[in-house]
Each structure stands twice: as C-alpha cells, then as structure tokens.
Amino acid sequence: MKFGTILKNENFKSDYYEIVFYHPEIAAAARAGQFVHVQIDEISSRMLRRPFSIHDTDIEKGTVTVVYKVVGDGTKRLSGKKVGECCDLLSALGNSYSDVAPDEYPIIIDGGYGAAATYILAKNSPVKGSFLFGARGERDVILTEKYQALNWDVKIATNDGSVGHQGLVTDLIAKVIEENPGKKFKFFACGPHPMLIALTKILMQQNLDGEISLDHVMCCGIGACFACVVKVNADNEQKWRYARSCSEGPVFNVKEVYIGD
C-alpha cells in the first residue's frame, strides 16, 4: 500500500502538530528510530518528500503517528491537510535503535522534535529509565507528559530557564548517573546536531555506550543519491568516510560518529 489516509492532523502546541495515518503495513513493520518519507504535494515535481520519525504505532488499529513542527513550506502544507486526505508514504525507512536489554538502564536525551523519535523505544523498554529533554524555552517543551505517563523519570532543561534546569540538556547527565549508582547505562538520543556531538564527546570521554539519530536533510531517503551523508570513523588514511544517514542510519553508535572536525 502506497498511500496513508489521514485520520487526525491537529496542532497540539505552538508550531507542533500530531498527524495520524491509517497504514497497517507501516504500523506493523516500524521500529523505534525509523522514519517515514512523506510526499506532501500531489504535484511530485514541485516538492521532494519530507522525512519524519515514526513517533508511535498501533498495530491493531493500523495507525502510524508522526509529530512535526512547522518550519517551512512542506510542513506548512502538511499542517493544512484534512482528515480523509491521503499522503504517499515511503516507510519504514532507515535502521533503528537497539532494543533496551533487561540489565541496562536507558537514558534518553532529546531536543525539540527529537522527543518524537524515541517514544516507541521508551514504550517497549523492559526498564523504566530517565528521559532528559532540552529545548530553547517552554513553547518547545513537547511530549514530556507522555514519557511521564510511561513512568520514566523526566528531567527538563531550557535555555531560557522557563521550564526545569536553565542550561543545556547535557548538564543533566551527571545528576542521573549520580542518582543511579551501579547501573549499566545505555544512552539513546535525537535532537539538534550540536547537542548530539556534545553528547557523543561526553559519552566517549566517560566510556559510556550510546546511540544517536543523525537527522540530516534528505532527498531520496533510500540510499540512492548521497544527499544525506554524515562522517563516520573509518579505517583509512583520513580516518573517516561518508555514510548515508537515510540507509546506514539515521541511528549510529557514538563510537561510529566522526568528531575529528
């Protein structure tokens, strides 16, 4: 099935929308961290597809939920789509986060719409972990109540101090580690690139394991055009190579991520 029928498309806070598609095949196949590539405009030559993380699925109802922020033309048009309209969907694309092992303590670190990408992971995790969320300010604090409802320990940081700790989300890591002595930590993250690189450096310095989703601008979404490349470590003279974030990612282990320059 190519098309997903829109069952809901609602603004829930500031520029953020929740859209629910009826698409039983994607609902059954999707894993945490994968994305759906949405053709927003019917005249396909006028607009490339836009990638969005799969926020949630309901296999019985055959639904796939995406949470998106209106930032430009494509997302603005998407926000104008009505219930009953259809979108051409390519999915479930990309790799996924690893499952949380029963002996691990998961710590999710997200920024902005990144909170959408890790929800299935938290929902399926055998262990209730910590969810650290960072945003510029209150208007970008989203989905934290859903992690609270899963009984995860939720901590928030905002740049302007309007909610939670004033500062960076990575400032919260030390406190979580201190509160959970002796645990085997595993980090999972999605958010702005600078946040992910800062997190990667912290985890590498402290020899901690983690997986991050590198949400690079995409074109084909299926590994054919190389528009989405990111640098990963490689055993060659320059010490890095380009990896296609759409097909080899978007999820990478922090040990793979090249932070040389």
Ligand SMILES: Cc1cc2nc3c(=O)[nH]c(=O)nc-3n(C[C@H](O)[C@H](O)[C@H](O)COP(=O)(O)OP(=O)(O)OC[C@H]3O[C@@H](n4cnc5c(N)ncnc54)[C@H](O)[C@@H]3O)c2cc1C
């Ligand atoms: C794997 C993946 C998962 C994503 N998941 C989500 C999600 O769950 N929810 C969500 O709201 N967005 C998500 N995005 C980002 C989303 O794809 C872009 O916001 C969207 O394509 C912008 O389209 P537009 O036409 O509205 O904006 P454009 O007019 O194309 O761009 C407007 C602004 O958004 C910026 N932008 C465009 N693409 C990206 C991107 N990939 N990352 C960051 N900034 C971008 C541009 O630099 C520009 O400043 C994801 C991106 C990727 C690659």
Ligand code: FES
């Ligand atoms: S977007 Fe074309 S190869 Fe990744």
